[in-house]
Amino acid sequence: MNTSKNNKWLELIIVLAAPFLSVIDVFIINIAIPTIKKEIHATDGEMQFVIAGYLLGYAAFLITGGRAGDHFGRKKVFFWGMLAFTVASCLCGLSQSAWQLNVTRFFQGLSASFMVPQTIAFIQVLFTDTKERAKAFGLYGITLGTAAAIGQVLGGYLSDTHWIIEGWRLVFFINLPIGIITLWATHKYVTETPKHESTKFDYTGIVILTFALFSLIYPLIQGRESGWPLWSFGLLALSFILFVIFIYNQKKKLGRNGNPLIDVRLFTIKDFNIGLTAVLFHFMLHTAYLLLSAVYLQNGLGISALDSGLYFIAPGILFIVSSVMASRLIVKYGKRVLQVGVVILFVAFYLQMTLWKPGASSGLIIVLMAVWGFGNGLVLPSLLNVALKNVPSQYAGGAAGIYSTFQQTASALGVSVIGGVFFYFSKESWQTAYHFGIIGILICVVMVGVMLQLLPESESVKKRRQKVIKV
Numbered sequence: 291m292n293t294s295k296n297n298k299w300l301e302l303i304i305v306l307a308a309p310f311l312s313v314i315d316v317f318i319i320n321i322a323i324p325t326i327k328k329e330i331h332a333t334d335g336e337m338q339f340v341i342a343g344y345l346l347g348y349a350a351f352l353i354t355g356g357r358a359g360d361h362f363g364r365k366k367v368f369f370w371g372m373l374a375f376t377v378a379s380c381l382c383g384l385s386q387s388a389w390q391l392n393v394t395r396f397f398q399g400l401s402a403s404f405m406v407p408q409t410i411a412f413i414q415v416l417f418t419d420t421k422e423r424a425k426a427f428g429l430y431g432i433t434l435g436t437a438a439a440i441g442q443v444l445g446g447y448l449s450d451t452h453w454i455i456e457g458w459r460l461v462f463f464i465n466l467p468i469g470i471i472t473l474w475a476t477h478k479y480v481t482e483t484p485k486h487e488s489t490k491f492d493y494t495g496i497v498i499l500t501f502a503l504f505s506l507i508y509p510l511i512q513g514r515e516s517g518w519p520l521w522s523f524g525l526l527a528l529s530f531i532l533f534v535i536f537i538y539n540q541k542k543k544l545g546r547n548g549n550p551l552i553d554v555r556l557f558t559i560k561d562f563n564i565g566l567t568a569v570l571f572h573f574m575l576h577t578a579y580l581l582l583s584a585v586y587l588q589n590g591l592g593i594s595a596l597d598s599g600l601y602f603i604a605p606g607i608l609f610i611v612s613s614v615m616a617s618r619l620i621v622k623y624g625k626r627v628l629q630v631g632v633v634i635l636f637v638a639f640y641l642q643m644t645l646w647k648p649g650a651s652s653g654l655i656i657v658l659m660a661v662w663g664f665g666n667g668l669v670l671p672s673l674l675n676v677a678l679k680n681v682p683s684q685y686a687g688g689a690a691g692i693y694s695t696f697q698q699t700a701s702a703l704g705v706s707v708i709g710g711v712f713f714y715f716s717k718e719s720w721q722t723a724y725h726f727g728i729i730g731i732l733i734c735v736v737m738v739g740v741m742l743q744l745l746p747e748s749e750s751v752k753k754r755r756q757k758v759i760k761v
Contacts, residue, residue: 298416301480302426305368305412307472308405309430310437311375311465315344315398316577317441318448318461320584321599325449326458332388334713335515341581341709342507342702343392347399349698350500353551353691356407357491364408364415365482369473371405376469383462415483431613431671439606442584446599492543495551498536503699505529510706514714552695553688556681561745562689565677566696568741572673573697574704575734576666579639581705582712582727587655590720591648604656605663612667620672624747628676631668632739636732638662643728647721669738676745708734 319326319341327337359367378398385391413430417423444464451457506529513522543550556562587598612631619627638661645654674693681689712727 297479297481301412301416302429304472304475304480305409306429306433307468308368308372308375308402308409310433311468312348312402312406313434313437314441314444315379315402315465316341317438317580317602318445319344320580321442321445321588321595322449322458322461323581323585324588325595326391326461329456329458330385330388330391332391333515334716335511336388336392338511338581338705338709338713339392339508340388340395341577342511342705343396344399344402345577345698345702345705346500346503346507347396348403349399349695349702350503351400351403351496352407352695352698354491354496355404356411356691358404359408359411359483361485361491363482363485364411365476365480368405368408368412368480369476371401371403371408372469372472372476374401375405376465376473379462379465379469383459412480412483432610435606435610435613438609439603442602442606443596443599445584446594446596449595490549492549492551495536495539495543498532498539499551502529502532502536503702505532507702507706510703510710514710552692556689556692559681561680562677564741564744565673565679566693568738568745569673569677569693569696570700570703571734571737571741572669573700574708575731575738576670576704577701578704578708578712578727578734579662579731581709582724582731583642583659585712586646586720586724586727589716590724591646591650591655601652601655601659604660605666608660608663609667609670612664613671616668616672620675625676625742625745628669628672629739629742631665632735632742634661634665635669636735636739638665639728639731639735643725643732646724676742680746704734 323337323340326332326340327334332340355367355371375398378394378401381394382391382398385394409430413423413426417426445461448457448460448464451460453460505525509522509525509529513519513525516522537554540550540552540554542548544554584598587593587601588595593601616627616631638658642658642662645658674690677693678689708727708730711730712723714723715726716723
């Protein structure tokens with residue numbers, strides 16, 4: 291692939307639009323949730339599914355999206371994924387009911403699962419030099435952090451805006467100009483990558499996994515809101531059966547070299563399973579907290595949507611700072627860096643639960659959110675490294691795919707389970723709701739700490755400690 295030095299950085303900037311938009315659309319919606327609920331007369335459960343449905347579509351097709359780039363060419367899949375995402379965003383903005391919004395959000399997440407994996411693939415193809423690749427992945431990380439901060443602020447600003455159309459619709463329509471510019475730039479400047487047409491797709495695996503995830507997430511949200519009718523327990527039982535069938539299906543295909551969706555042999559690696567469990571609990575608490583805090587700041591503490599969004603700037607900045615610190619410190623101190631982050635998170639959440647009451651000062655809110663952002667930066671970005679560090683190199687690609695799918699699924703579970711607890715107690719009071727929601731988050735924090743304690747330390751860190759002890 292012949293790409294000049296200047297062009298490949300331009301190509302990187304163009305394809306970074308995919309993770310930028312996909313992350314913005316997770317964060318921008320949190321602040322806008324109270325406004326959207328009021329405007330389209332939705333229930334709490336329907337609002338939960340606005341977030342969970344997006345994550346569900348993302349999780350179910352993420353691995354397939356990566357394989358599609360290998361098979362059809364990464365530029366082509368990126369282009370059509372971006373086009374589908376832009377169209378789905380507009381359909382979200384045009385929705386007249388919660389049902390329409392939930393369906394279009396699912397397809398928005400699905401389209402994101404095809405465009406985002408191409409960005410990582412482009413980085414690996416365009417930047418073969420180790421230093422350049424490190425810079426490229428650094429820009430990728432900065433893009434994610436920037437998108438998160440911008441998403442919160444934009445969500446607040448647009449929700450409080452009243453133009454020709456309702457402000458909340460602009461939360462989705464803002465993707466239109468970015469999408470059009472990206473599509474034009476992709477067509478003009480991005481070069482196609484080599485195709486590997488031998489790549490096969492696991493269609494039955496995709497279908498089974500999608501229905502299994504839906505059967506798990508939907509009853510957790512709508513079942514609670516409907517008073518846990520019989521159908522909700524039936525769907526939960528069905529999800530368990532479907533997951534068993536999925537694993538059996540994947541083992542069978544692996545046995546006959548049928549290119550399964552996931553390599554189930556990875557689940558025989560103890561450290562990988564422990565790492566995935568840590569990922570499960572951390573992303574459950576992370577995504578749930580984004581929802582709970584955004585709703586509580588507005589409904590519980592009476593803060594405007596715009597001001598609520600501005601409160602997320604400080605933790606966004608400290609998240610980036612501590613992420614950079616963690617990437618350097620983890621080489622020397624290993625998992626202890628993440629364990630310090632877990633302690634900071636526990637303290638931040640506990641203090642929020644006890645001190646965030648009506649009349650709380652803006653200074654107190656900003657400080658405690660900043661502490662959360664700093665602690666989160668020590669944990670979240672490094673979880674991938676910790677979870678995959680003992681995975682054999684020949685399984686690296688498959689492990690990364692499972693990690694990403696698990697991450698999105700955990701996020702959907704956090705919104706469903708912890709968000710469900712939060713909205714259940716909101717009938718009593720928003721302060722009570724936040725109190726019990728944070729208790730759920732604290733339980734997840736403790737579980738992350740336990741999993742990190744169970745993970746063995748890397749050999750390089752052990753040797754460094756032994757040298758220090760000898761000295």
